Amino acid sequence: MLSPEQRAKWRSRLFSVPTLFFLSAVITWPFLAEFEAFEVFYQFSRSHENWELDEIAMLGFNLLIALGLSVWYKSRRIKRLAEYRELERNRADVNARHDPLTGLMNRRAFYEVVENLSAEAQDASGPRYVALVDLDRFKPVNDVHGHAAGDATLIAAAERLREEAGAGGVVARLGGDEFVLVFGPAMDAASVERAARRILRSVEQPIPFNGQSILVGASIGLVQWDQDRGLAEMMRRADHALYQVKAGARGSFAWYDEDADRQSRDRAEIASDLKHAVENHDIVPFFQPIVRIDSSELVGFEVLARWTHPTRGNVPPFVFIEIAEDSGLIGPLGMALLRKACIHAAAWPEELSISFNISPIQFREGALVENVQKVLKETGFKPSRLTIEITESSVIDDFEIARKKIDAFKALGIQIALDDFGTGYSSLACLRSLPFDRLKIDRSFVTDISEQRQSQQIVSGILSLASGLELDVTAEGIETADDLTYLQGLHCSLGQGYFFEKPVPAEQISWLLETEWSDNHVMSQPDVRAAS
Structure with a gap:
């Protein structure tokens, strides 16, 4: 047990000016690094060369406290930095997978989702259907009304397509004025055709913009999703069906025709x-x-x-x-x-x-x-x-x-x-x-x-x-x-x-x-x- 006189002596040394100065220097070491903190500490140590053993022990004790506080501070800073980076990473991932204009999935995200659906399709109770949608008369919208009107048209079209995808359906913007829908598993071919007709009527409705009415239409290529042929072949068939529509009567839909596709590929060869x-x-x-x-x-x-x-x-x-x-x-x-x-x-x-x-x-x-x-x-x-x-x-x-x-x-x-x-x-x-x-x-x-x-x-x-x-x-x-x-x-x-x-x-x-x-x-x- 220390006598009252010894305790007073240690207390005076613990809270002495040199000790407090050194403790402050250690705690503020990260902040003083850019201000030649090492030089400051060196000058301090030179001026206290005559310290006794008890003083050095007290210095070590203070140093441990300072190091603990420094580690705690650093760990909190690293944790906050990690959280910020994770937030930015998630934000970048969202931006990389979604169309910034319409909020729909982009081509990359759509392909990933459909690949996952394809892997899960072994347990599906029935076929699914895909619609490739291309807006008609969209280019004149940009040329006549400006790109802001074109953006408003794409946003409106995206909203109208969302409503027709059905439960479990997927909608994405592939680029430009081209969209794709994978209808929900509960929809059969007849339901898909009815949805296609609704899409045609919905897209044809005037789109208000700055007191004007913008008029566009849509052409749709439909295909049944064949799991054995893969995503690339499914999209190629949908694109062929859409091409058949646009080569004939625009503003309508058509199912993929295998005979016509065979003739088209033969012609391409x-x-x-x-x-x-x-x-x-x-x-x-x-x-x-x-x-x-x-x-x-x-x-x-x-x-x-x-x-x-x-x-x-x-x-x-x-x-x-x-x-x-x-x-x-x-x-x-x-x-x-x-x-x-x-x-x-x-x-x-x-x-x-x-x-x-x-x-x-x-x-x-x-x-x-x-x-x-x-x-x-x-x-x-x-x-x-x-x-x-x-x-x-x-x-x-x-x-x-x-x-x-x-x-x-x-x-x-x-x-x-x-x-x-x-x-x-x-x-x-x-x-x-x-x-x-x-x-x-x-x-x-x-x-x-x-x-x-x-x-x-x-x-x-x-x-x-x-x-x-x-x-x-x-x-x-x-x-x-x-x-x-x-x-x-x-x-x-x-x-x-x-x-x-x-x-x-x-x-x-x-x-x-x-x-x-x-x-x-x-x-x-x-x-x-x-x-x-």
């Missing part, structure tokens, strides 16, 4: 292969003879595109030509085909011409005339031996532009024919406005004309019109001797068809010129050849 075929010059010209109907004299050939695919075999022209137009390949394909045709035809007798079809999309190309002129110059083929065939749809949009191109062709010495005459809506306007050299009567009016009274009247009228305008006429699709005889009676000038010859490759032209048309008349049994 052909488009990919066609690109390589054009680059490798695999599209080759075939030639079908054009003859004078009254004498069967050979006057030239129509150039027709043919493509033999390495695995598909012969791909019909109506298939790959349309794909070439849609994919932007028609220009390179057409010029490559014309170049090959001119190279072959340059070696034939000069009285033989070639007729070459220009598609409507190709006709609209700004450099068309220059490209054709370049091909003629490179191949040495005379422009006077070339006839360009164009359809009415090529010129109907703008007669003035069409006239300039036709005049440019004619200035080079190239003749112009109006193809498929009689199948359009404004053929007389074309003849009145544009300087054609020849008309081609569509095969639908020529084949079996001897038995088709309506076709007889149409062809007779076309021939009378052409005679008054001093235009040559080519009748395509002559299949039988009866067709030929009837056209001879109408004094049609030119004809082509299987009765004379089917389209043949360039390698067979020399044989035809040396045999069948060696004396400028057809062989003695054309009906036998036609049957082949």
Whole structure:
């Protein structure tokens, strides 16, 4: 036991100025670190070198208290920092998984949720259905009313879609004006269709914005969720169904069609292969003879595109030509085909011409005339031996532009024919406005004309019109001797068809010129050849 005098001595030392100073320094050490605290402590220790043992012990005791307080303070600070970081992490995760504008799940979160639903679907009692929704007429909203109006439209659409998802349903914004819904498990196909109709009506309702009414619509692609095919395939099918809607009647919905999808994928594969075929010059010209109907004299050939695919075999022209137009390949394909045709035809007798079809999309190309002129110059083929065939749809949009191109062709010495005459809506306007050299009567009016009274009247009228305008006429699709005889009676000038010859490759032209048309008349049994 310490005596009162000793206790007073320790108390005085415990609360002495040096001790309190040192305790304060330790406690405030973290705050003084940036203010040369070590130097302060060093000076303090130098000034108290004569301390006794009891004083040093008291200093250690105070140091332990100070260290404890410092540790407690640091731990609290670290804990608060960890809580703050966790809060920020959660906030970042929410922002990364949700669309900041509509509050819906974004694409990433949607895929995660659907993957979880897919894993749980083994215990589901029935199928689930997916709707891919795309807003119609949304782009003009931004262009006309501004992006604030566009944001208001997306927010309103998101709210309307939430109401139709059903219990257990999922709604997300995939990006832009595209949304997706996974309907609740209690909804069957009929319920989904009713919900789709409600969505269409709901989205069409005016959206108020700054005293104005914004009007948009929606197109919906529906698909049944097939667990065995995976999420990516499900979304691809929904997207295909939506594409079918937007390619036809917008503002409606359509279920995924497997047959249509198969055709679409087949078309996509052909488009990919066609690109390589054009680059490798695999599209080759075939030639079908054009003859004078009254004498069967050979006057030239129509150039027709043919493509033999390495695995598909012969791909019909109506298939790959349309794909070439849609994919932007028609220009390179057409010029490559014309170049090959001119190279072959340059070696034939000069009285033989070639007729070459220009598609409507190709006709609209700004450099068309220059490209054709370049091909003629490179191949040495005379422009006077070339006839360009164009359809009415090529010129109907703008007669003035069409006239300039036709005049440019004619200035080079190239003749112009109006193809498929009689199948359009404004053929007389074309003849009145544009300087054609020849008309081609569509095969639908020529084949079996001897038995088709309506076709007889149409062809007779076309021939009378052409005679008054001093235009040559080519009748395509002559299949039988009866067709030929009837056209001879109408004094049609030119004809082509299987009765004379089917389209043949360039390698067979020399044989035809040396045999069948060696004396400028057809062989003695054309009906036998036609049957082949």
